[in-house]
Amino acid sequence: NAGVTQTPKFQVLKTGQSMTLQCAQDMNHNSMYWYRQDPGMGLRLIYYSASEGTTDKGEVPNGYNVSRLNKREFSLRLESAAPSQTSVYFCASCDETDTQYFGPGTRLTVL
């Protein structure tokens, strides 16, 4: 049981470049989430997916898009990266007791 996996672990982009962060879970959870964490702050929700085929905006969705490819996978795309998107990105899935399980994170730097 791998839990929640994320790729890549590290990424450096130039302003304007695009990239997709991948997330997968093998716990058969319906809900999945993308957060960003900036220094000295807690996690802020970017997008979430309550079930396969549905996605909703969180607190800070601007500049991001998501795809719930299937029940296992939930990807986050930056179409035109900006320095303000330099952050650590976490994916999570949620079980029926409302407990969230987090991936190890992706450290993104936008120059």
Added chain:
Amino acid sequence: SQQGEEDPQALSIQEGENATMNCSYKTSINNLQWYRQNSGRGLVHLILIRSNEREKHSGRLRVTLDTSKKSSSLLITASRAADTASYFCATDRGNKLVFGAGTILRVKS
């Protein structure tokens, strides 16, 4: 906007002492959860307390919830160096969690 706010922002104690962290929130909740984050890692779920519960225990952890004051506390008893981490409270709003900024706990051996 962050729903939960932890207090203190940082806490430094000696191994064997107890550590208490507090969380305040603003609106009604379904449940409140506490998570731990070791440096550079993802968050790990510690404990969940529902709005109709007042206290919950898990090993060396004790969580209380006072919905009238909109506050919760996390007590770690007999702390160990391995407890050094950031601790976050998160309030459940429907199927979303809203996290506070966290308390950084340092346990000195």
